[in-house]
Amino acid sequence: MPPPVAELLLADAPDLAAATAMLAERLGAQPAGARRHDRVLLDTFDGRLRKAGLTVARPAGADAAPALDDEARAACGVRALLPVVRVRSREQDLVVRNADEKVVVRLTAEWPEALGDDGTRAALAPRLHVRGVLGYDKAYRRAMAALDGVVGGQAPPLFDEAARAVGRDPAGTSSKVRVALEPGSRADVAAGVLLGRLADIAAANVPGTIDDLDIEFLHDLRVAVRRARSVLRELRGVLDPAARDHVRTELKWVQAATGPVRDLDVQLHDFDELADMVPGHRRADLAPLRDLLHVRRAAAVQDLRATLRGRRFAAALASWRELAAAPPAAQGDPARPRAALPVEVVAADRIRAVYRRMVRDGQAIDDDSPDEALHDLRKRGKELRYLLELFGGLFPKDVVQPMVATLKDLQDVLGRFQDRAVQAGLLEDAGRDLARRSSGPAALMALGLVVEALHSDQAAARAAFGERFAPFAAKPQRRLVRATFQALA
Amino acid sequence: MKIVATYSIKGGVGKTSAAVNVAALAALAGRRTLLWDLDPQGSASFLLRIKPKVKGGGRKLVRGTRDPASALKGTDLEGLDLLPADFSYRHLDLVLDREPRPEEGIGRVLGALADDYDLAIVDCAPSISLVSESVFAAADVLLVPLVPSTLSVRTLEQLHAFLQRQGSAAPQILAFLSMIDRRKRLHRELTESLPHTFPGMARAGIPSASSVELMGLDREPVVARRPRDRAAVAYAELWEELRGALDGP
Numbered sequence: 001m002p003p004p005v006a007e008l009l010l011a012d013a014p015d016l017a018a019a020t021a022m023l024a025e026r027l028g029a030q031p032a033g034a035r036r037h038d039r040v041l042l043d044t045f046d047g048r049l050r051k052a053g054l055t056v057a058r059p060a061g062a063d064a065a066p067a068l069d070d071e072a073r074a075a076c077g078v079r080a081l082l083p084v085v086r087v088r089s090r091e092q093d094l095v096v097r098n099a100d101e102k103v104v105v106r107l108t109a110e111w112p113e114a115l116g117d118d119g120t121r122a123a124l125a126p127r128l129h130v131r132g133v134l135g136y137d138k139a140y141r142r143a144m145a146a147l148d149g150v151v152g153g154q155a156p157p158l159f160d161e162a163a164r165a166v167g168r169d170p171a172g173t174s175s176k177v178r179v180a181l182e183p184g185s186r187a188d189v190a191a192g193v194l195l196g197r198l199a200d201i202a203a204a205n206v207p208g209t210i211d212d213l214d215i216e217f218l219h220d221l222r223v224a225v226r227r228a229r230s231v232l233r234e235l236r237g238v239l240d241p242a243a244r245d246h247v248r249t250e251l252k253w254v255q256a257a258t259g260p261v262r263d264l265d266v267q268l269h270d271f272d273e274l275a276d277m278v279p280g281h282r283r284a285d286l287a288p289l290r291d292l293l294h295v296r297r298a299a300a301v302q303d304l305r306a307t308l309r310g311r312r313f314a315a316a317l318a319s320w321r322e323l324a325a326a327p328p329a330a331q332g333d334p335a336r337p338r339a340a341l342p343v344e345v346v347a348a349d350r351i352r353a354v355y356r357r358m359v360r361d362g363q364a365i366d367d368d369s370p371d372e373a374l375h376d377l378r379k380r381g382k383e384l385r386y387l388l389e390l391f392g393g394l395f396p397k398d399v400v401q402p403m404v405a406t407l408k409d410l411q412d413v414l415g416r417f418q419d420r421a422v423q424a425g426l427l428e429d430a431g432r433d434l435a436r437r438s439s440g441p442a443a444l445m446a447l448g449l450v451v452e453a454l455h456s457d458q459a460a461a462r463a464a465f466g467e468r469f470a471p472f473a474a475k476p477q478r479r480l481v482r483a484t485f486q487a488l489a
Numbered sequence: 490m491k492i493v494a495t496y497s498i499k500g501g502v503g504k505t506s507a508a509v510n511v512a513a514l515a516a517l518a519g520r521r522t523l524l525w526d527l528d529p530q531g532s533a534s535f536l537l538r539i540k541p542k543v544k545g546g547g548r549k550l551v552r553g554t555r556d557p558a559s560a561l562k563g564t565d566l567e568g569l570d571l572l573p574a575d576f577s578y579r580h581l582d583l584v585l586d587r588e589p590r591p592e593e594g595i596g597r598v599l600g601a602l603a604d605d606y607d608l609a610i611v612d613c614a615p616s617i618s619l620v621s622e623s624v625f626a627a628a629d630v631l632l633v634p635l636v637p638s639t640l641s642v643r644t645l646e647q648l649h650a651f652l653q654r655q656g657s658a659a660p661q662i663l664a665f666l667s668m669i670d671r672r673k674r675l676h677r678e679l680t681e682s683l684p685h686t687f688p689g690m691a692r693a694g695i696p697s698a699s700s701v702e703l704m705g706l707d708r709e710p711v712v713a714r715r716p717r718d719r720a721a722v723a724y725a726e727l728w729e730e731l732r733g734a735l736d737g738p
Contacts, residue, residue, distance in 0.1 A: 100539075100540075101708070102565065135563060
């Protein structure tokens, strides 16, 4: 059990000297050192450390990333730590000693201020950190009792207070859609809300993608684009056809232009997993391949930056937002026959249709079917997943949840099938480059082993298709879908 | 968690001072450090201002009926905790003797704390007994203080021979000269020659210094209170060599 700690507000003390005097009087605490503490509090773009209850800081002026413990590293995952707010404090340490002059309670009075990027300073609530010493819980409890009513209650987390003081959201920026659609609301209005939120998510991830801070920015940008494309594709007859077609074309272009970097990100992220596919003594031979992938990625990132800074991307984002903010359809608009229908009615029709199509196509797949049949089924699976993610809240949970679960199981296998094919293709292509290098032969041999292993894993995924498809397309499941999601005439 | 034991067959040779100062240096270097004062005299506990008392005594610890974590005390140095001495440790030999595998007794107690610490330093009582054998079985490194005399060299040879009988599980020995008085010729000669003649002999040696004696009054490691003192510098050199032995090249 770690020793107890508390962070209390030093509400009434006018300054550090007065707080020190008060603590000396109340607790017999002795000053033990004073310092200025100037640091930058860090978190990932989406606030993973805060969510995990962790705080990480680096000294102000230091560029190097701080050393992270296992817990913080696990919380961050692939995300980079970014500066959130600089906090400068004056701190006074004090200790409470027992009759043997042994330290039994440690205290730190802190006067913090947040510094904005523009140099503005905002005073934060002064606070008192009380830290127990292992095995001296009674002394800690006595100190806390003596402080009761003298200092304030629990201080708000310094990270949150400091982030807000400089105008940042301490929770970070979420790329989750989190739009609660109201049953009965018009389909065109609901589509506008969803498209608007998705455009916000995409835009929020552009700077981090351009700066190449971590691979999730691009991933989240692409997911937002894909979801928006899904909304556009599925909600036919809801939005203005010309504007819808234009945005669809532009988002398809964005998706294609951002694809190469994402493919290389996946390749490099999974590199160790791929390397494990070859015998230990051959792994080192793969180093030139990794180097080559990095070189290719660097070039692809340059192109991606040019794309995202270019006029066409800005215009695409603008038309996307414009479509999201477009006024509802006029009554009886023949080009938008579904615009005024309740959103759940339109969504039910699409969920039913995509599910039925998946069942039909999946049932037609046998051992002789071409790979494309599975690729196409996966694409429809993504469609269905997005529909359920975006509109699932409008339908009974007990229907949607098992549907999502069986779909996820199926998509895992289809995804593995597709990813292995893409990976093998990329590696075979890289092999042609490697062949021209001096380190090429050894790397090529190791590469051959990886590609072979990928093909065999792809075959295993294909073999598992049947057992994953069966529960997804089972009769009771089909009946449930028919009963829940009504088709439109 | 690595385990280091400070061990000497006789008392008064600077064993506890080394244990306390090396443990303090390890904590200052950022290692989560535990010091177990296994000597019933409780000198290490005294030097850290902690009462030499463990509820239930050594018997409950060794038999596993008391969680050692509940007996721990934080020292004045953050990052260094103490499992205090207890007068009952004087009977620990008898307790271990009644256990099914006495040689595993000390390792079992430390094993329960292995996730919470990077390094445990065990300050053994000066003797050769079942307790010390159990410590040898658990330890990665034995830190052995030697006063500069010919008899000490003989003791070290005996310890080597004893541990060789343990085979590959035997801990590594890192011996060091302690209480060196550079006014004495023999001390100077042994300080020069021993590191070259004995494998596992540290180059660092701890001088006989009033600052080390004053630790009894200060009740604080000399490396924390007087970090520039020559004894503190010598302990720092010893810690560096120990760190090398623990972490490998």
